[in-house]
Amino acid sequence: MTKLDLVYQDLKQKIDTGVYATDTLLPSENALASLYGASRDTIRKALAKLRDQGFIQSQKGRGSVVINRQQYVFPVSGVISYKELSQRLNFKTTTTMIENTQMPLPIANFKAVDPHAKPCTTTRLVRLREVNGEPVIIDIDYINGDVVPAISKAVAEDSLYAYFEGQLHLTIAYAKKEITVEPATAQDQQLLHLDANASVVVVKSVTSLEDTTAFQYTESRHRADRFRFQEFARRA
């Protein structure tokens, strides 16, 4: 844990628990520097992170205002696993593996989100996500066989990310995502209990490692009436 992250985590926690309340000012940068025994620059980096995440807004000559008790609803935003998400939200979720096969990457299917995808063999994983006993999402994953050899049912039904990071020590760096709305396929209708003319929200993503290897291609098909996505963005 770096000093920057210690300051960031502590401030974030104090904002979350109301020690620093919404619409009030944080201590000044110099005050925080003394408090944490850090240089002003390190404090500023922690504040920049809070700013990017939408916790504070800084104003010249005044200070940094707490603006937002962060609330997660469905952050397609951010690179986060389904397991991490459901834990944070206290959902009662189950994951059922429907398919686990080896096949070449269907490049054309991910053209929009990664125009330069290269051929490779993959593990194809199809999983059904249920929340409170209701089927909500079908996740279709293609995992690069050069990076990850094979995946057990136990891992697939628990958490891929925990396996990748904890066991294989892969460093996940970034992802590109795309959201569209499409007519439900026969499989969507069957697994998600949908009518013939229903739509699903499709989230396609490519996740890459620190060395820029694209190693996971995912197509996530959501019941449209259960889909919700929130984000925070800054101007310029």
Place this chain on the structure above:
Amino acid sequence: MTKLDLVYQDLKQKIDTGVYATDTLLPSENALASLYGASRDTIRKALAKLRDQGFIQSQKGRGSVVINRQQYVFPVSGVISYKELSQRLNFKTTTTMIENTQMPLPIANFKAVDPHAKPCTTTRLVRLREVNGEPVIIDIDYINGDVVPAISKAVAEDSLYAYFEGQLHLTIAYAKKEITVEPATAQDQQLLHLDANASVVVVKSVTSLEDTTAFQYTESRHRADRFRFQEFARRA
């Protein structure tokens, strides 16, 4: 223009035009510092910005790799106006004002995106966006009357953001957005030429100024079959 932004813009432009090609390394931070006559720290801040935007990925001991020729499709991500967007994409677009009235802010309608919205009088603007003669989006704006007095038809059909920033000198700081899918209303069906059982993608947003005043509430209703949203995200 700060030195940081000069470096950022120049590097970004060189990446866009291929001077620094995808999958190649940028000059080292020390080299860039000499090149631009800036300190290493300033260079690092510019690189951090490029990293956040998905242009480069840095690797300890190796350098910073160009990973992505940025491509805009429909950035709900980012605080950007429809006019800025259509210019960037070279769309042929028209905007038609349908309604321009004064009314109290419909707080309940924006509860999900701003739970603490306060009562205020607003200008309600309803505008239809067409791309290549095809109606694609209905924008319903509520603009805080305490911040912006009234809005002319000419401004509404050109660009609100250009007016807010250029004429009124407001500093737009950040926005919260939410995406959901809803059944098309009668107005949706009529204006967007949709069937009775069609769905629309609804993007609700609250935009705030530097002093944290929420001044614009927008409900953007998109034809589902024309909607596409892409984003870049980093882990942790």
Place this chain on the structure above:
DNA sequence: CAGTGGTCTAGACCACCAC
């Protein structure tokens, strides 16, 4: 006016990568 955040600098030490 004093205090705040915004920008910029020069230098230090570390962990990591490639040769």
Place this chain on the structure above:
DNA sequence: TGGTGGTCTAGACCACTGG
């Protein structure tokens, strides 16, 4: 081993806010 990015520091000057 030399060069790279990652972290941290101490200090400077500026523009802005508030009383």
